Amino acid sequence: MTDTPGPGEIDLDYITPINDRLRAMAPPVTRELTRREADTLLRSYLEPPCFPDAVRRLAERHLLVLVGQEETGKRLGALALLSRMSLAEGTVTVLPPGRSAAELLSRTEYAPGRAYLLYDWIIASTDRTELINLARKLAELGSYLVVTRNGAPSQAVEVEQAWGAPDPGELFDLCLSTYDLRAGLAPEVLAGARDRALTLTTPAQVVRLAAGLAPIEQPAGSTRPQPVLAELRGRPRP
Template structure:
C-alpha cells in the first residue's frame, strides 16, 4: 500500500523562492562562512591548537618546500585539511594569510585562470575535479615556484599519475591525538581517572580524527550530552513502532504536534503496521512541549539517523523512504524540515541520501525540486558536506536541459551562494542564459539575491550582505 498526498503543485516564483532563501539564510548565517576566503594566521593557529602531525608529515614538508605544490590524497576525514594548513604554516612566506580557493576548478583553471601573488599561501580543500592532468599540475608547480608561492590541495580517493606532486595522507595515531586534546584544552572537573581511561580506549576504536576530537571535547568542554544515550536506547530493542516514531521525528524535528501525528499516521499506513500499540509514555529521546514535537537534545536528531542507518535495513527504510519523499508535497514547513533531515542523513550515508532522496526529488515536480534544492542548501551547514553539495549541483547543471538543474538553481541561490559565492554566480548566470527549464528559476534567484543584498545586514561583518552582492555582480 502506498499513499499519495493530495497537495497540489507549487509555483517556483518570487514568493516561494524568497521564503526558501530567507529560511536557509537564517539557518546558515550564524556559522556558515564562505569556504573561499582569506584565512588569517590567528584563525589558522586556533585550528591547529590540537593538531597532531601524522607520520607522513615530515616528508610532506620536504616535498612542498621543493615543489611548491602538493596534493594530499587519502580517505575522507583523515585530517587532510588541517594537515594542509599546518604544512603551509611551515613555509617561508611574505604574507601569513592563507587564501582558500574553490574546489570546483580543474587543473587547467588552477594553471591559467587563477591569479597567484608572490610569496603567498593557497589552500584548495576537497578538490572535486573529475580528473587530474599530470602535465598541467607540473606546470602549475613551476609557476608557483617562480613566484615563491605555495599551494596545497586535498583530494579524496586514490593517487593519480601525478606522483611528483602527490602525497599519500594518513590519520594520526588516535590515542596520541586524544591525549593532545586533553592537554591542549584541560579536562573538565568531575571526570575520574577510570572514566578517562575508558574514553581513551574508545578513542582507539574510532575511525576518524574528527570523532576522536569530538570525544575529547565532551571531556574538556560544556558540550551537549553525547550520543551514548541514543545508542543505549536502541540497544534496548525498542518496538518497531517506537523506532518508526523517532525515525519520523528525525525528518520532522520541531514540527507542530498535530502535524506530526498526522504525518506519522501516514507513515504507519504506508508500513501497514500490524503490531500491537502500547500506551504512549514519556520517551527518553522525545519531548512534546509548547505544542511541538522535538528531540530533547537537538544533536540527537543526527545521532538517531546514524543509528537508523547502521542498524536497520530494507523493512524499515523502504517504507520510510517512500514517506520521506512524499513530505515534499505536505506544505512549506513539513517540506523544509524533511529537507533538513535528508541533509543530516547525508553525513552518515551520502550515497543513500543522494540516490534515494535528492535525485528522486530533483527529477520530480516543483515541490520536490524545491525540497532537493533546500536539502543541498542545508548540507552547506557542514564543511565537508558543503563540498559534496557543490559537486552535486554542478553535476546537475552540466546540461541545462537536465530536469535536475532547476533544483540545483534553488541551491545555488540558497546555501551554495553563502559558501561558494563566485561559483554559484557563474553557474546561475550560465543557467539563466542557457534557455533550459531552469533558466527562469536561475534568473529569479539572481534577482532575489540582488534585492536581498541591498537590505540584509549581518552582525558578523556583512557576510550575508556581501555574498549575494557578489552573486549579483560577478559574471
C-alpha cells in the first residue's frame, strides 16, 4: 500500500498544490472541461456535510466562493456543485486564477446558461459590493460561477461558503466500492488500510491510498481504474 500517486489514479485535488508565484506565472488561458471529463473526476466524489447548503446557495445566488484550508477538496467540490445546476451547455469553462473581482465583473464574457469555474483564486477579493454585483450579472444570464480560495470567510458572506473535507472513512469505502477494489484483498489488509485512511488529513491522500490497493496487473476487461493523471484542466479555447 502507498499514499503516493501511482502512474495514474484520479486525484481528488487533481494536481499537487503550487505556490502563488508559480501559479501567477502560468499563462492566463481559459480552458474547457468536458462533461465526460467532469463525470470521470466525480466518479468517486463524496459530499462533505456543507454540500447541501452550498447547492442551495449556488442555485439562489449563481455565484459561490468556497473558502477553507488547502487540500480539503474545494476544487472537486466546486465541480460537483456546478454539476447540480441546470445548464444548457455540457462543458465547464475554467477561468484563469489571476483575474481580479473587477475583471471578473467587467472584463469577462459570460454566455447564457453556462457553468464557470475559477480555482485557487490568486487575486482574491473580499469586496462585498463587487462580488454581489457579479452574482447579479450571472443570475441575469442564467449562468453559474464557483470560485475556490484558501483562507477564512470574509465580509462577503452572501456569496461565500466555508468548506471542509468529507469523512475519510466514508470516502475510503466509497473508493473501494466505486472501483471494485475489495475483490481479492484479505479482510485484514482492507481493515488496516481503512484504519490508516482515518489518520489522513486530505481527501487526495485517502483516494491515493485506496487506489494503491489495486493490483498492478489487471485482467483484460477489468473495470478497475487505469493510470490516468486527472487534472482540472481542459483544452485551450481557440
